[in-house]
Amino acid sequence: MSIQPVSKELDSNGPFLQNVVMQFIDLQRQQEQISDSVRRNIAEVLEHGKYINGPEVPLLEKEMEGLLQGEVHAIACGNGTDAIQVACMALGLQPGDEVITTPLSFMATVEVPVLLHLKVVFIEVDPETGNLDPAGLEAAITPRTKLILPVSLYGRCANYTKIVDIAAQHGIPVLEDGAESFGAKHRGRLSCTMTDLATTSFFPAKPLGCYGDGGMVFVRKTAIAGPSDTGALAAGIRRICRHGQRARYRHTEIGVNSRLDTLQAAILLAKLEVLETEHRKKQEIARHYCDALRGKIGLMETQNDDESAHGYFPILVEHRDAMLRALETAQIPYSLHFPCLHTQTAISGKDIDLGYREGDFPIAERIAREVITIPMHAYLTEAETEQVISCILQNS
Known part of the structure; x- marks a missing residue:
């Protein structure tokens, strides 16, 4: 062809x-390799007709948790930008709280803190990797610092060993923006497992991409510096993605509409192969x-x-x-x-x-x-x- x-x-x-x-x-070349699986999975969705929150979505979440060695809770959402937003909302960040991040990334990294009226604090990057440089982190932390948001730029993890250690000393959660790095490793550990929270994007061009928009939030099962009840944090993120609903038409908090379409989950399941x-x-x-x-x-x-x-x-x-x-x-x-x-x-x-x-x-x-x-x-x-x-x- x-x-x-x-x-x-x-x-x-x-x-x-x-x-x-x-x-x-x-x-296109990728699709030639997986077309049979994609068509089969899509046909199954068309057969059962559950286009929102169909069975492929929790199955994908389970598969992703398995790929990350059972270290995280996985919550699917509408896109990688939403993933950052719902994570920040679930942490309870308030206007004026400071978020330390990198000046070298795609706009989504800073867009979310600005929309949530958080104060963005940039620090310099490592010249060898382009990722946030831990050497400048300590000096940037203030009593208002409530989140550290490194990016795994170009698909390569930041130095999470040092970043997490510094953050833990100050009791500050770390959120990895892993939009480009699913499958990467830092010192033998997988991207999206080393920080309190992490996100990835399923934009078609990403290491794992669907045929539209999609994203996922990961919450470590073992807390580092974030909330100690990580199960409750993951449940909170899931509620926020569904308009803050604890049960159907029972809204306990302000949320957003950010769900991964069942068809996109079906495509991602084929791509996992x-x-x-x-x-x-x-x-x-x-x-x-x-x-x-x-x-x-x-x-x-x-x-x-x-x-x-x-x-x-x-x-x-x-x-x-x-x-x-x-x-x-x-x-x-x-x-x-x-x-x-x-x-x-x-x-x-x-x-x-x-x-x-x-x-x-x-x-x-x-x-x-x-x-x-x-x-x-x-x-x-x-x-x-x-x-x-x-x-x-x-x-x-």
């Missing part, structure tokens, strides 16, 4: 080149990229026992425009993940101003200026991978 071109609109996080065969993330195989293949491709490009271009490689889920594969190029032109000429798709949050007009303008300006976080800003994310998915062919490597080497 031939691979059809994709439009620029497929990935809302960045541009695609039009009329190219190579895909940034190839959902190939998740481990895809993860291993991406590790192989990443090693090949790194072996070929090491010393020639800036890389953000994993170290020690860490293992990235490779939500994206970043390279760093000092004179980026020339490389972008070369990639375009070679018809290699790319994206730019991400511009710094503190430079976004939405939170540095007349109506909302968090008080940060360009120059405040030079490491994050350098990464944002230099980063290019190149094709990374389990269905890249050897010829495609070599084409990407050859283009980069010829223009570095």
